Each structure stands twice: as structure tokens, then as C-alpha cells.
Amino acid sequence: MDAAAERRFRDFVAARSPALMRLAFLLTGGDQHAAEDLLQSALAKTVARWRTVEEPEAYVRQVMYRDQVSLWRRAGSRRETAVAQPPDWAVQDATHAVDARIVVRRALARLTRRQRAVLVLRYFEDLPEAEVAAVLGCSVGTVRSTAHRSLARLRTLAPELAEPYNMIGEAMA
Amino acid sequence: MTIDDVVRETLGQWGDEARVPEGLADRALGRRRRNRIRTFAVIAGATAAVVAAAMTVPAALHGGGGETSVLLAGRGLTADGPAIVLPEPGELSADPDASPPTKLIATPEVAMYAYFVWDHEKISDKRQIVKQTWYLYNPATATYEKTPWAVVDVAPGGYVAVLEEQQARRVGVLSPDGQVKWVDLERPVSSVEWSPDGGRLLLSSYASNPNEQGVIDESGSSDVVPAPRTGFTVVDLADGQASFHPLASGDDIPWRNDLRWSDDGTLIWEQNSSESLTKRFYDLEGRPHEAPPKVAESHEEAGLSPSGRSLASDAPDKSAVVALADVATGSVTQLKPVAGHWIEQSVAWSGDDKVITWACELKGMDGCQGSEFRNRLLLVDADGGRAVPLTGFRENSQQPGSWEPLFARR
Numbered sequence: 001m002d003a004a005a006e007r008r009f010r011d012f013v014a015a016r017s018p019a020l021m022r023l024a025f026l027l028t029g030g031d032q033h034a035a036e037d038l039l040q041s042a043l044a045k046t047v048a049r050w051r052t053v054e055e056p057e058a059y060v061r062q063v064m065y066r067d068q069v070s071l072w073r074r075a076g077s078r079r080e081t082a083v084a085q086p087p088d089w090a091v092q093d094a095t096h097a098v099d100a101r102i103v104v105r106r107a108l109a110r111l112t113r114r115q116r117a118v119l120v121l122r123y124f125e126d127l128p129e130a131e132v133a134a135v136l137g138c139s140v141g142t143v144r145s146t147a148h149r150s151l152a153r154l155r156t157l158a159p160e161l162a163e164p165y166n167m168i169g170e171a172m173a
Numbered sequence: 174m175t176i177d178d179v180v181r182e183t184l185g186q187w188g189d190e191a192r193v194p195e196g197l198a199d200r201a202l203g204r205r206r207r208n209r210i211r212t213f214a215v216i217a218g219a220t221a222a223v224v225a226a227a228m229t230v231p232a233a234l235h236g237g238g239g240e241t242s243v244l245l246a247g248r249g250l251t252a253d254g255p256a257i258v259l260p261e262p263g264e265l266s267a268d269p270d271a272s273p274p275t276k277l278i279a280t281p282e283v284a285m286y287a288y289f290v291w292d293h294e295k296i297s298d299k300r301q302i303v304k305q306t307w308y309l310y311n312p313a314t315a316t317y318e319k320t321p322w323a324v325v326d327v328a329p330g331g332y333v334a335v336l337e338e339q340q341a342r343r344v345g346v347l348s349p350d351g352q353v354k355w356v357d358l359e360r361p362v363s364s365v366e367w368s369p370d371g372g373r374l375l376l377s378s379y380a381s382n383p384n385e386q387g388v389i390d391e392s393g394s395s396d397v398v399p400a401p402r403t404g405f406t407v408v409d410l411a412d413g414q415a416s417f418h419p420l421a422s423g424d425d426i427p428w429r430n431d432l433r434w435s436d437d438g439t440l441i442w443e444q445n446s447s448e449s450l451t452k453r454f455y456d457l458e459g460r461p462h463e464a465p466p467k468v469a470e471s472h473e474e475a476g477l478s479p480s481g482r483s484l485a486s487d488a489p490d491k492s493a494v495v496a497l498a499d500v501a502t503g504s505v506t507q508l509k510p511v512a513g514h515w516i517e518q519s520v521a522w523s524g525d526d527k528v529i530t531w532a533c534e535l536k537g538m539d540g541c542q543g544s545e546f547r548n549r550l551l552l553v554d555a556d557g558g559r560a561v562p563l564t565g566f567r568e569n570s571q572q573p574g575s576w577e578p579l580f581a582r583r
Contacts, residue, residue, distance in 0.1 A: 002429040003291075003577075004303045004386050006202060010546075010571050013198035018191075025191030026184055036194050043201035051428040104183040123177065124184040151176055 005050055012056050013043065020060055026120045027068050029109035038064055065121070065135050068113045107157035115150035122147055196545050199494075199517070255331035256347035257286055257310055263583050265552075265561070272549065272565035273308070273576040275316050279583065280523040280552060282479075285563075286310055286327040287579040288317065295388065300398065302339070303384045309333065328367035329582035334374055336365055339384050344374055344408060356408050359417045364431040368438040374408040375434055375441060378417070383429035399427035405441065407457060420459040435465060436477060445469070467500060475519035475528055479582075483555060485519040485528060491539070495519050495530065497555055510535045512560040514551050521580040526555050529563065529580065531570075546570045550578065 017039070024035035024042075042063040046056060053059045108116060114136075121132040122143075132143045174182075263281040268274035278285035289305040296302055307325045308317040324336035333347040340361035345353040362376035363383050383400040404419040422430040423443060432441045435454065440462055445453040450469040454462045467484050468476055473495060475485035481500060488496040493507035495516050508516040514532035521529045532551040533541035541547065548570060550563040567575050 002383075002431070004384070005428065007571055008386065009202070010198045013201070014571075017193050017197050021191045021193045022188035026188050030187060030190070032192060035191060036197075040197060040200050043197060047201050051424075101183060101186065104179055105187055108180070108183065108187075119180055120184060123181040124188065151180070154176065154180070 009047060009050055009056075016057050016060075020057070020064075023061060023120070023124070024064055026108075026124055027064060027113070027117060029111070029116060030105060031109075038067060041067060062135055065117055066137065068117050103158045104154070107154045110157050111150055111153060115146060115153065118143060118146045119150050195540060199545055254349045256333040256349055257327070257331035258312060258349070259284055259310075259331060259583055260312060267552075267561065267563045268565070269549075269562040270565050272567050273317070274564045277310055277315065278550065278563050278578070280527065280529075282523045282527075282583060283521055283529070283580050284310070284331075284583050285550075285578045285580050286331060286333075287325050288576050289325070289579070290574060290576045292573040296385070299388050300385055301388050302382070303386060324363070324365055325579065326365050326367050327579055327581045328371040329369070330371065331581070331583075332367065332371050334365050334367060336362065339363060339382055340379070344376060346410070356413060356415055358406055358408075358415055360403065360406065362406060363429075366431075366433055368434050369436060370438055372410055373438070374410065375432055376406040376408065377431045378403045378405065379429065400429060401427040402430055402432075404459065405432045418457075418459040420455065423453045423461075436468065436481075437465075440465070442469075473519045475522050478522045478525040478528075478555075480525050482525050483522075485522070495528075497528065497557075506555065506557050508553055508557050510539070511553060511557060512551075512562075514549075514560060514562075515539060515541055515545075516551065516553060517545060517548055520550065520578065523552065528553055528555060532560070534566065544569065546572075 020039055020042075021035060024039040025032065028034035028038055039060075042060045045063050046053060046060050049059070050056075108119070111119070117136065118132060121127050121135060122129070127135070129140050129143045129147075133140045136143070259277070259279065263279065265281065266277045266279045268276040268278060273288055273290070274285070287307060287309045289307045291303060291305050293301045294304045305323065307320045307322050309320050309325065310316070311318045320335075321337070322335040323338050323341070326334050328334070335345045335347060335353070337343075337345065340363055341358070342361055343355045343357045344362065344365055345355045347353055356374075358376065360378040362378050364377040366375045367373075368375065379400045380403050381398075381400045383402075385398045385400065387398055402420065402422045404417055404421075406415055406417045408415045420432070422428070423445065424430065430443045432443050432455075434441060440454045440456060442452040442454045442464075445451055450464055451472050452464060452469040454464045454469070456462045471484055471486040473485035473487065477484050477500075484498045484500055486496050486498050486505075488494050488507045489505060490507075493509045493516065495508045495518065497506045497508065498504070499506075508519075508528075508530065510516070513535050515535045516530045516532045518531040519528050520531060523529055530551050530553050531548045532553075533545055533548045534543070536542040546569045547566050549566045551560050552563055553560045569575060
């Protein structure tokens, strides 16, 4: 990488690292340390190909997603546990709203990487199923079934999510 | 609110809790860091005005003369003496409050003979040129003075080679009296580097201007401006012979990758960005060649110390960035924070016992005051125990208007 390219890379990182770090944070289930490692690894791969990468942000995002998926593939089903230790349950006298958020976060953190990646792509990135499939390198059917299973598992992990539901934690009549 | 909505809202709020760590770019670049100084040193950047000025061949250092002689290949080219003769005896000379410095930056072993200030010149909505303004030390006035040259390199002892434009048809060597001796070239060249013994010049050629780059837009994207390397020319100053050899970049990527001399001047190398070794070596005909021991294992610019005793390398853990490895024993000295500075990058050895580094002002245990791009040249003992500031702080090394040094042995 020459000096001019390095400057462009640094400018890119300075401008886009908040958004990329948010994504890494969610992909790793709220684990700041794992998120930093994931993003740093993706940026290092991007540096290696910087001269030919035309859409750096899209490239970094794709590398992070695929790294997560490949980790899942390599690790096998026995290792499909979340990398993060979610925070403890909120104390009983905390507000319902805070309880609800913690419940959902805890449940998201306990999904497999692939399940979480699909939900992040669908609900955080707001990508249609076809684009999720393209990013993860799988079929639309796989995306659909994974999303379905992910939501089902969320409900299992957090029974409070049984609909109807509202975010202040109160079941709707 | 459906479960879809809950997941969407939770992800949105949760993501906001992510903290952006400092130094992401540095860490990503860390394993692929290359010689920023040398890289800058070979980025040509002449404006039309600079070219016009160069054509009149002003005295290189206001030393008089001003006439030029053009020596064709085969007719010999020998500098009458170094263009820059530093005062004796060699002592430590610093300018710790100035950035860029105005007084000589030097140790008894090495000197910052030159520096340049870089900037962008926009040539269209989507394209710009990286442009440099070079300053050379003038012993007569005891300060650095602006020159018209697009590219400069300094050999040990103060011999100066110049290009007058970013794709130059000839390379010049400055004489003490300000004259320039030129060698005409078969192909336009965009970089120049003296061989370690000062007897030859290595020049890299590209199919188009390698200083041209895309302008980064708000999305962080920019045009890719390919400039494939076509080959290199070696000029032998003893007989003025200049020979071109085709050599595309081994990375197969159409971007700048200047060729440089090995420490002993028998091979040339380019940055290797795709494999475990940091450098890819060739012989002087452009044929691939095995890397010399150790040097391709480090990204650090300072490389091997003068005797080959120590290698500046990446630190093994996060307590430092730069480490100095004893080549014989393998023992490693990490350059941890010293004298209120966090050491970021090695620049050049000063003998075997000291190394010149870029360092920021330490904040906390391992952070930088302001940012990691606010840094100064710092002379550090090889045992990491003592440090002396050489210059003031650059406000932001990544912003146009910043400067980069060029060191050579005295």
C-alpha cells in the first residue's frame, strides 16, 4: 500500500468506523472485545485488497459477515454458542422497559453466529432476503428458514416475546 | 409491536452501545505497514508551475551556479561532491518545538537532509494528484529551504538525486555548486532511490501517473485509478549507463509499488501485500530472487540496524507497537512508553544503539493525546530506556499540509 492509498484507507476508517463497529458489536452479540477483533480482522483483509476494492464499506461488511459464518461453519454445531456473556438478568425492581431490552439482548446473544447474522442483516441492515443470501453466500430458502428458526429460538429463549407484546414489557390485553 | 419490531428496535439501540476503539486503522495497517517515508519520498507531485521552474534549473540550494549539463547515457556522470555537506563534528541537533523543523535534525550518525510537505491538487470532481513540496537542508543558511523538485532522494554523505516532474524523462544529481547533472531516460520514471553505496540509482516506471488518485466521497468510496508498474531503470553513475527492465508488480495489482534496494545493494524489492513475507525480491535483471534473511519478516521502516545486529519489527503483544529483535539471540526489546511518549513507528536507525521513531504524546496507559496522528520524531535508546524529542508535533499526519522526513547517514 502506498502512502496515498494509506491515507485513503485511514480516512475511510475514520469516517466509517462508528457504523462498522456497531455492526461488529451486534454480530458478536454485544461483546466489545470480540467486535473489535472482528472489525480489525476485516480491516486488515481490506488493507490487503485496498487497491482493488471499489466499495470499501460494503467489502468490510461482507468480510465481517462471512467471517462470522465461516467461524460457524468451521466450529460445527457443537460450538454454536454465543461468544459473548450477556449481562445478568435485570433485578426485579428494574423498569419493565429495561427488563424487556435486556431479555431480548440476552436472547440475541445466545443465538448462533449465523442466526444472529441473518437477523442483523434482515432487521438492522434492512436487507431483503435475496441480498441477505448474496452477502452470506447461501440460498434465499436458507435465509428464510434460518430467519424463521432464529425468531423461534428467540421466543424460546425469551418467552416474554410471545406475541402480542410491547416494548415496555407488558402483555397487551 | 411484533417480534420483528422488537428485534429491529433492540438491535438499533444495542448497536449504539458499541465503542469505537482508537487506532483501528493503525492496527489494520500494522502488519502491512510499509516505508511511509520512502513511499512519500518517491511520490512525485509536480505542478505545472513546478515543472516550469524546474526547466530553468535553479540552483539546487541557492549555492550559485544554475547552469545545467545534460549527460547522456554512456558518457559518464560523477557528482563533484555531495550537494549537502553537514558541519563537523557530528552532534545531536534537534528542534523540539518546531513542526516542520527549521534547525537541522541530526544525530552523530544520521541526518534529516530533507523533508517534504504533501497536499492534494484536485484535477476534477473525482480525481486528484498527490503533490509534494520538498525542502532540503542548506548548511550555508543553517535551515531547510524550499526546492522546485518533484521527487528527491539523498544518499549517505549528502548526495542528492532529483526528478523534476512526476513522470520524469531524466534524473538529475545535484552538485555542490548548484548545478544539476542529468541522465536522460528511455522511459518516464516516478521514483528514485540511491543505492546504499551511492553508486547507482533505481527508478520505477508506471504506465500512467501513479500520483493520481480518486477523491473519497461521503460514502467512503472513490474511483480506482490504475497505474500499473511497467518496470525499472538502474543508472550506474560511474559510467552513466541506464538500462530499463520490464517488471510488473508481483501483486498483480495496478497500483503504485515502487522498487527499492536491498541493504547490500545486490537485489531490489517491492512491497508484498498478499503473503506472509513483507517484501518480494528480484535481481537487477528483474528475475525473482529469494529474500535475504530476516528483512522480509518485518514491516518496520527502520529494518536492520547498520551492523545487522538488530531488526526493528512488530511488537509481539499490545504493550507496544515497535520491538527491536536481537538477530543472533532472538531476544526482543519492546519499545514501551518512554518519557511521556507512545512509540508508534520506527523510522531509521542511528547506529546500532538508537532508533528514530514517530511517537505521540502519551495519554493514559497506551493512548495518544489528541490522536495517534499527532506525533513527533523521537530518538529512542535501543534498550527503550531513554528518549529525546527531535521535532515538534505534527498536528495530524494524515491531513494535507503535513510533512514527512528523509533521513540518510551523515
